Amino acid sequence: MSRTDPNKRKPCSAKRTALLVGEGETEYAFLCHLKRCFVERESGIFVKVEPAHGGSPETVIRTARKLLDQRAYDRCLILMDTDLPWPKARPHKVDRTRITYVAAKPCVEGLLLAILQHKGIVPASSMAAQCKKVFYDNYIAEKKRTDPKAYEKHFTRDVLNARRKMCVELDVILGHME
16 A cells, blocks of 8 residues: 555646747737647646737837746747838847747748648748738638637647648747747
């Protein structure tokens, strides 16, 4: 017989923490869906997803830095569109404030099309309006773009794992959740 009490609580251990900031509501919904798919309760990492509510890239970066100042996150990731020019002083990978920048070219819908490997359109060289039209016509209705559950049908865990090696941006995002 074991002498340990099965009802005794295990000692708490410090979790790693990650902050994911989406530029707008669509980015926020997609990041929430990824969190739901990949972050498990006992995984040892706490992931918080926050929206920056749109605006210029400077506004999004300022919002992420405010959130970083409020809590002690180990790392931060910002998912932003490239339809507006980013600040020149923005570092390419990680700056001393632990922020990683992920570019959704030309917009988040373009990134989603790249993940799904949609035929007939190259998101990186297409216009944002064209990517949005194709994505909303073929995959998720524009009215449901802010609902994380709407992404479940096309972006399953198996699909995301399979596309991870082909889409660098997706790999970086998922790397922050591990």
